Amino acid sequence: METDTNQLAETARCGDRAAAVRLIELFYGRIYAFLRRLAANDADAADLTQRTFGRVWQALPTFAGRSSVSSWMHSIAYHVYVDWRRADRHTEPRSNEWWAARPASEARPDEIVALADSAAAVYGSVEELEPDLRHTVQLHYYQNLTLQETADAMGVATSTVKYRLRQALTELQRKLASERTTPMPTAASRMI
Amino acid sequence: MSTIEHEIETVLRAAPEPVPPSGLKEQLIAQVRLTAGRPASDLPAGTPAPAGWLRRWWPVLAPAAVSLACAVGLTTQQMEIRDLKRAIQDSSRDAAPNAVAPAAPNVGTNDVSAGSDAAARTEQEIVRLKELASQLAAEVAELEQMRADNVKLRAQLAKPPSGFLSADETEALAKAKEKAESIACVNNLKQLGLSVRVWALDNKDISPPNVLDMTNEMSTPKILRCPADHAREAATSFASYTPANCSYEYLAPSAPETEPTRVLFRCPIHGHVCLCDGSVQGGVAKLHPEQLVYRDGKLYLEDSPPPVQPGPAPQPANPPPDGSNP
Numbered sequence: 001m002e003t004d005t006n007q008l009a010e011t012a013r014c015g016d017r018a019a020a021v022r023l024i025e026l027f028y029g030r031i032y033a034f035l036r037r038l039a040a041n042d043a044d045a046a047d048l049t050q051r052t053f054g055r056v057w058q059a060l061p062t063f064a065g066r067s068s069v070s071s072w073m074h075s076i077a078y079h080v081y082v083d084w085r086r087a088d089r090h091t092e093p094r095s096n097e098w099w100a101a102r103p104a105s106e107a108r109p110d111e112i113v114a115l116a117d118s119a120a121a122v123y124g125s126v127e128e129l130e131p132d133l134r135h136t137v138q139l140h141y142y143q144n145l146t147l148q149e150t151a152d153a154m155g156v157a158t159s160t161v162k163y164r165l166r167q168a169l170t171e172l173q174r175k176l177a178s179e180r181t182t183p184m185p186t187a188a189s190r191m192i
Numbered sequence: 193m194s195t196i197e198h199e200i201e202t203v204l205r206a207a208p209e210p211v212p213p214s215g216l217k218e219q220l221i222a223q224v225r226l227t228a229g230r231p232a233s234d235l236p237a238g239t240p241a242p243a244g245w246l247r248r249w250w251p252v253l254a255p256a257a258v259s260l261a262c263a264v265g266l267t268t269q270q271m272e273i274r275d276l277k278r279a280i281q282d283s284s285r286d287a288a289p290n291a292v293a294p295a296a297p298n299v300g301t302n303d304v305s306a307g308s309d310a311a312a313r314t315e316q317e318i319v320r321l322k323e324l325a326s327q328l329a330a331e332v333a334e335l336e337q338m339r340a341d342n343v344k345l346r347a348q349l350a351k352p353p354s355g356f357l358s359a360d361e362t363e364a365l366a367k368a369k370e371k372a373e374s375i376a377c378v379n380n381l382k383q384l385g386l387s388v389r390v391w392a393l394d395n396k397d398i399s400p401p402n403v404l405d406m407t408n409e410m411s412t413p414k415i416l417r418c419p420a421d422h423a424r425e426a427a428t429s430f431a432s433y434t435p436a437n438c439s440y441e442y443l444a445p446s447a448p449e450t451e452p453t454r455v456l457f458r459c460p461i462h463g464h465v466c467l468c469d470g471s472v473q474g475g476v477a478k479l480h481p482e483q484l485v486y487r488d489g490k491l492y493l494e495d496s497p498p499p500v501q502p503g504p505a506p507q508p509a510n511p512p513p514d515g516s517n518p
Contacts, residue, residue, distance in 0.1 A: 012226060020224045028220055029212055036210035046216050050223060057225045122203045141204035172200050 005069040013060050024053065027070065031077050034143050038081050038135070048084060052077040071149035074139060078153055125175040129168055136164040373419040377462050378472050380415040384440065384457050385470040389449075397449045399456065399468065403442055404433065413437060420461045443491050444468055455484065455491040467493060 005026065011019035031052055036045035055076050063072060126137055139150045140161065151158040246253075357365065387409035391400045400406040403416065410416075413427040418439035427437040441458045444451075452469035459465075463478030473493060476483060485494050 015226050017224060017226060020226055021221050024217065024220045024224070028217055029209070032212035032216065033209040036212075042210075042213055045210070046213055049212070049216060050219060053220050054223060054225070057227075061227055119203050119206075122200055123207065126204070137204065141201065142207045142209075144205070169197050169200060173196055176196070176200070 006065055009060065009063055009069050010065070013063065020057070023056075023069070027073050028053070030070075030143060031073060034074060034077055034138065035081060037138050037142060044084075048077070048080055051084070052080045055080060067152045068149060071145060071152040074143060074145060074149070074153035075155065078135070078139075121176060121179055122172065125172050125179075126168075128175065129171060133164050133168040133171065136161055137168045140165060370420070374462050374464075374474070376419040377459050378464055378474055380418065381440065381457050381459065381464055381466040381472045382470075383411070383415045385466040385472065388456060388468075389470050392449055399444055399447045399449070401445045403435075403438060404430070407433070416440065418459055418461050447490075451490075451492070453493050455493060458491075465493065 005023070008019045008023050008026075012023060028049060032045055032049045035048040035052070036042065039045045039048060052073070056073060059076065063069075067075075126134060129137065135154065136150060139145050139153055140147065145153060147158050147161050151161045154161070387406050388399050390409045391406040392398055407413075407430040410430075413430055413433050416433075416438040417424055417426040421439040424437060424439055427433040439459065439461065441460060442456070443458060444454050444456045447454060447456075447468060449468055452467060454468045455465045456468050457466040458477055460477075463475045463481075464472055465476050465484070466472045476493065483494050485492050
């Protein structure tokens with residue numbers, strides 16, 4: 001997969017429009033999902049996705065293939081998001097519950113409700129993490145990037161990614177343990 | 193890794209993915225702007241693009257280039273300095289034998305003769321300096337003489353010009369001065385006569401009773417003083433005018449103009465008379481006093497004398513009947 005995407009990037013680099021379209025088809029959903037989790041709403045996420053791909057086409061001639069196309073694009077998307085926040089003086093956006101309306105898997109109704117409640121608690125706890133920890137979790141777990149790719153995308157060392165993930169998991173455990181002692185809001189109540 | 197941590201990771205990895213809105217893909221495809229570049233396979237493995245390479249290394253390259261330039265400059269300067277030092281040493285080495293060579297024979301042959309020659313040269317120099325001193329002293333004396341002459345000439349220049357004039361020239365100058373004063377006196381009498389006539393035009397053809405009544409008709413009180421009358425001063429204004437400021441005798445106060453030959457003003461110094469018709473007869477009172485006749489206390493000019501050029505005041509032949517001024 002990585003070789004294929006790198007080949008596609010190489011072809012697009014030479015001016016092949018079909019390869020560029022193929023790259024869009026492969027990555028625009030993941031990039032949009034990543035930015036949707038970072039940004040506050042669908043419109044901002046779509047706008048940031050367009051900016052990301054505009055910058056991808058600008059930077060494509062300088063893409064040397066030292067990293068995967070996936071981590072390269074996520075890095076561009078992450079910096080586009082940071083620039084957008086700084087330029088427009090946005091405060092840290094808190095995502096509305098993007099996970100609540102889309103259950104993770106198919107199961108029986110009672111299982112669905114139970115899974116949805118536990119997943120909602122985890123996702124909600126992630127949203128309450130510090131920005132660096134939250135972004136690391138999003139890239140590594142949500143976007144399924146490896147540690148190296150996450151480090152490349154965020155411009156930090158791999159050891160930093162590991163440390164942040166450890167911190168995030170510890171924090172999530174603590175939050176979930178504290179929530180279990182208090183009544184936890186259900187997915188249905190969240191939607192209301 | 194604990195169980196709950198594993199569960200959390202599982203939940204996180206199974207997170208639902210937000211679905212992009214419809215039409216986003218088409219927009220992205222429409223916005224594709226590709227710039228054909230060199231394939232990365234042409235570059236060595238791990239070699240960034242030229243712009244990226246330069247962007248990454250310029251903070252190191254710029255100081256290195258500056259340091260290299262400074263080192264090259266310093267080396268070049270050091271080499272130039274070394275060459276110059278060597279050239280100086282060579283030139284001093286070449287000049288040393290030339291300086292020693294002429295002195296060597298004297299030192300080597302005869303020290304006594306060299307000392308006597310030096311003494312002789314010193315004596316000659318002393319003689320020459322004495323001659324020069326005497327010449328300078330002579331020049332100084334000459335300059336002192338010239339300065340004395342200069343002071344004398346300046347003193348002569350500072351003396352009044354009369355000192356340069358002869359007796360004839362002094363007499364001619366005095367006559368010219370008298371003539372000029374006489375002409376000025378005639379002019380004053382003319383203006384006074386004209387003032388009286390102007391006053392009379394506004395006052396039933398009667399002359400003013402005194403001089404002060406016609407001040408409006410006179411241009412300045414200076415015309416009331418004869419230029420040859422050094423005993424009086426002209427009034428600066430009519431406000432400060434007194435009879436002591438007038439040199440002329442006013443002989444026809446409140447007189448009608450029906451007597452044109454009656455004497456209006458008379459200058460006791462030059463003998464000029466101004467008649468009631470405004471005319472001035474120069475020097476009549478001194479040159480032809482017989483023509484002035486008193487009738488009923490009034491002075492008349494009987495026969496018109498021939499026109500006389502105003503000149504130096506003649507010797508008084510007939511003093512005025514009354515020497516008082518009006």
